[in-house]
Amino acid sequence: MSFETISVIGLGYIGLPTAAMFASRQKKVIGVDVNQHAVDTINRGEIHIVEPDLDMIVHAAVTEGFLKAVTTPEPADAFLIAVPTPFKECGAGEIPQPDLKYIEAASKALAPVLKKGDLVILESTSPVGATEQMAKWLAEARQDLTFPQTAGIEADVNVAHCPERVLPGHVVRELVENDRVIGGMSSRCSERSVELYKAFVQGDCVITNARTAEMAKLTENSCRDVQIAFANELSIICDKLDINVWELISLANRHPRINILQPGPGVGGHCIAVDPWFIVSKTPDESRLIHTARLVNDSKPEWVIDKVKLAIADFLQANPTKTAKDVTIGCFGLAFKANIDDLRESPALSITKSILKFHVGKVLAVEPNVNNNESPIEICPIEKACKESNIALLLVDHDEFKNIKFNGATIIDTKGIL
Numbered sequence: 001m002s003f004e005t006i007s008v009i010g011l012g013y014i015g016l017p018t019a020a021m022f023a024s025r026q027k028k029v030i031g032v033d034v035n036q037h038a039v040d041t042i043n044r045g046e047i048h049i050v051e052p053d054l055d056m057i058v059h060a061a062v063t064e065g066f067l068k069a070v071t072t073p074e075p076a077d078a079f080l081i082a083v084p085t086p087f088k089e090c091g092a093g094e095i096p097q098p099d100l101k102y103i104e105a106a107s108k109a110l111a112p113v114l115k116k117g118d119l120v121i122l123e124s125t126s127p128v129g130a131t132e133q134m135a136k137w138l139a140e141a142r143q144d145l146t147f148p149q150t151a152g153i154e155a156d157v158n159v160a161h162c163p164e165r166v167l168p169g170h171v172v173r174e175l176v177e178n179d180r181v182i183g184g185m186s187s188r189c190s191e192r193s194v195e196l197y198k199a200f201v202q203g204d205c206v207i208t209n210a211r212t213a214e215m216a217k218l219t220e221n222s223c224r225d226v227q228i229a230f231a232n233e234l235s236i237i238c239d240k241l242d243i244n245v246w247e248l249i250s251l252a253n254r255h256p257r258i259n260i261l262q263p264g265p266g267v268g269g270h271c272i273a274v275d276p277w278f279i280v281s282k283t284p285d286e287s288r289l290i291h292t293a294r295l296v297n298d299s300k301p302e303w304v305i306d307k308v309k310l311a312i313a314d315f316l317q318a319n320p321t322k323t324a325k326d327v328t329i330g331c332f333g334l335a336f337k338a339n340i341d342d343l344r345e346s347p348a349l350s351i352t353k354s355i356l357k358f359h360v361g362k363v364l365a366v367e368p369n370v371n372n373n374e375s376p377i378e379i380c381p382i383e384k385a386c387k388e389s390n391i392a393l394l395l396v397d398h399d400e401f402k403n404i405k406f407n408g409a410t411i412i413d414t415k416g417i418l
């Protein structure tokens with residue numbers, strides 16, 4: 001049976017582009033989101049996130065009638081769940097535990113409209129075992145249907161984990177070109193999932209089981225986190241030894257088997273800064289390196305803040321008639337990485353907020369991708385911040401900052417932009 005109608009639950013950075021890709025292949029797509037503003041925006045053919053080329057695809061999909069957004073699930077042949085998987089609040093020094101409440105809510109919301117022959121795919125990055133847990137919630141809600149955990153390939157409803165692996169800023173291209181890991185709870189679940197994704201995926205759809213697919217995604221992001229931690233640790237070592245870390249890395253990377261990543265103000269976003277904890281929380285005694293990398297990356301913002309405090313002290317020493325109140329600090333970039341508007345888990349934002357707390361003088365925050373209505377702190381035009389800053393703290397390598405000129409400011413360049 002082919003998939004006539006596809007439902008995508010969670011219309012964020014992954015769900016909306018995925019919904020739009022199916023719709024662009026002339027599938028009837030029902031997007032579901034609890035956020036009424038997102039639903040209304042999409043139904044006008046507009047988007048509520050920043051992602052290159054996505055606006056055109058969504059606009060075409062909505063105006064041609066292939067994509068609509070709603071707040072409660074409607075019947076479909078396949079359901080893709082792309083909701084957040086945050087971790088629970090925890091005390092200092094404790095290992096964060098994953099919070100599956102959004103997956104639970106999505107499963108319980110879609111269960112009433114499930115029917116025999118449907119496919120449910122969990123795309124959200126999840127701790128090992130989450131897909132089995134989701135299948136349990138579905139089975140509890142629909143005792144009239146059979147699921148793969150008990151019925152295997154004969155199940156009425158097939159269930160799989162197919163983690164999204166696209167890079168924000170390149171989502172439209174990577175959704176099509178990247179290989180896909182397909183982790184079915186049975187061989188039938190995997191086959192059905194491949195059939196679904198082949199509507200637009202040109203990369204290979206590689207089949208495994210659900211637990212391995214969950215772990216594959218966590219492994220990719222943990223690997224990147226460990227590598228960035230290495231670069232961040234190097235930057236602190238180099239600062240102590242008076243060596244330019246950017247030059248050092250570019251020299252080391254000339255070795256044919258070395259490829260060191262770039263240091264920065266810390267690691268942000270909802271993925272790399274979160275997913276390694278899903279491994280550490282399950283196997284704390286065995287995940288020593290992954291755990292340490294998290295601690296190294298999470299401590300980098302504090303190191304940057306100390307650099308700012310030192311720069312203020314140096315400025316006051318050089319200008320004895322001035323006080324801290326006279327020092328204007330420009331914070332350039334709030335997003336978690338270059339050329340996006342996403343402020344989630346952003347080290348740049350947390351550093352700027354800390355500076356706003358301790359600094360008695362002016363703090364000018366610049367973020368070209370976010371307007372004042374969407375920002376938790378006031379945004380300043382770039383020209384004003386360049387002109388007025390005594391200390392310029394470069395936190396994100398946005399294109400707008402590449403040729404930036406300051407008016408004699410002390411520059412702290414955490415991304416090696418200049």
Ligand code: SAJ
Nearest residue numbers: 165166167220221224261262264267268269271272336337
């Ligand atoms: N960062 C550095 N130095 C680097 C690279 C990145 O400090 O050399 C920082 C960034 O500034 C940012 C953070 O790391 O704060 C994460 O950025 P990223 O570009 O490494 O990754 P994300 O979070 O945008 O997307 C990652 C991707 N995973 C991998 O590359 C293994 C993407 O493919 C995943 O789909 C995504 O996580 C996800 O959704 O899990």
